Amino acid sequence: MIAGPQTGAVLRSSLVISLIRYQRSWGLWLLLLIAPVGARFMISDESGKGIAIAVNDQLPVLTSPVLGVWLGIVVTTLLLPAGYIYLRANINRRQPWQVEEVTAAPRVAMLMGRFLADAAVLLASLGTLTVAGWFLGWLMVTGPWQPWLIAYALWLVAAPALIGLAALRILFDAVPWLRGALGDLCYFFIWMFSLVAPIITADQPSSLAANMLDYGGFVRPLVGPQPADNSNIIIGAPRDLGAGRIALDVMAGLHAPGYVAARLGWVAVAFALVLLAGGIYRPHRSRRSQARQGRIARLLSAGPPAPAQSDAPPAKAARSRLAGLVIAEARLIGAGRLFLLLAAAAALAGLYGDYRYVGSPLALLLLIFGLSAHAGRSEARGLLKLALTTPMSPAVRRFAFVLAGTGWSLLLAVPAAAARGSEDPLLLALASGGAASVVAIALAALTGSSFAPRVVLLIGWYVYLSS
Secondary structure, three states: OOOOHHHHHHHHHHHHHHHHHHHOOHHHHHHHHHHHHHOHHHOOOOOOOOOEEEEOOEEEOOOHHHHHHHHHHHHHHOOHHHHHHHHHHOHHHOOOHHHHOOOOOOHHHHHHHHHHHHHHHHHHHHHHHHHHHHHHHHHHOOOOOOHHHHHHHHHHHHHHHHHHHHHHHHHHHHOHHHOOHHHHHHHHHHHHHHHHHHHHHOOOOOOHHHHHOOOOOOHHHHHOOOOOOOOOEEEEOOOOOOOOEEOOOHHHHHOOOOHHHHHHHHHHHHHHHHHHHHHHOOOOOOOOOOOOOOHHHHHHOOOOOOOOOOOOOOOOOOOOHHHHHHHHHHHHHOOOHHHHHHHHHHHHHOOOOOOOOOHHHHHHHHHHHHHHHHHHHHOOHHHHHHHOOOOOOHHHHHHHHHHHHHHHHHHHHHHHHHHHOOOHHHHHHHHHHHHHHHHHHHHHHHHOOOHHHHHHHHHHHHHHHHO
16 A cells, blocks of 8 residues: 555645646636626525525625625525536546556545545635625625625635535545436435525524534524524525515624534535545446346346348338437437336326326436436537438437427326326426426537536426425
8 A cells, every 4th residue: 555655646646637637628717707707696686686595584784794605605505516517527527547546546645636626626616706706795785895704704604515515526436336327316315405404403503513414504694693483594586575684693603603613524524525435436347348237137228139130121211300310319218128117107106196296296307317318428529420420410319309308208298198188297298398308408418418417407306396
């Protein structure tokens, strides 16, 4: 095992190489521009333009500390999925593991270097948001303009959450079954838990234990050290807001017992996750060998293609190339016996209860994985260049993808519509399936992978289920 100066050399090498690759990526500069451009839309006014943060149905008086806390809460609650998408889909998602994993370099050092690079990029984006917050404060705050308090409140709330996000990405990359779609699904549930868990601490006095449950750090600055029993918090779209604004002493909440220690505690947890990732790291495996897959996996797979017939007559020209393309896209979206089995279960589930709350969410959840997987495959950079040589253009294929995805959604809604004698399930399936198909192919075309459409659609599915 390598230790001492050699470990430090591996860590520095991993950090520098990751930062150089980030620097050469246009996505980094786009990330750094998003924060200052979108900062204005993070602050809502009484007219409802922007993201609202309300306490007891009232917007807070926009002082300098409130502005910093407001921007930080938006980052830690609503924008963390965007940061996760960036970390999983940026230029550093591809690593030379064929070379690195056969060396004696310690895994902890390599992963720590990548973690520090990811954290540096996210914190650089937070720095640009800080500058934008200063400018907004100069224009919007009530009372004295105090840029140091804006920065202090913003970084105390948001920086630990961003560092923890970078560590979570490293942990997912260390475990083979978390490197793909299952890892994205796990992050989706972790993100939802981080939004729900602090609710149980909203009516409790401030303490280290209570604040450690608040990963986003948004409860204590808004409710204070000793919260009232009837305080309620709204984060997101403004609705039924009362007249006037409520005065909040967010500095008392930031300095409440255990709050600063909890924020530092989450930074320590992030470094511990990276150390854990180095200890449990498992090497990548080539996808060529699938001989050891189990009997159940073989039964649920698509199976090998039919053997070629040397004496088969030549294929006839298709009567409608678009119809054939739509059918081919539908087969690829629903590839595998497992998808067909789950599709049958989702269609039967639509026969029970209200289709809006049972059948439609289940069918849409299944389609999210089918749509994002096939969209990521078909929009891969190398395959896209090959597709340009075919008679059908990529734009036509994307249109066929949307038709096929919408068709799957309608097909899963047919049993519910027939049982109820109503076209409402079909109309709902048409809207939800069509929207999911458009989002999946658009994001896959922009990113060249299935990460972004999968995570964005899962978040949209949660909003759809909640509404």
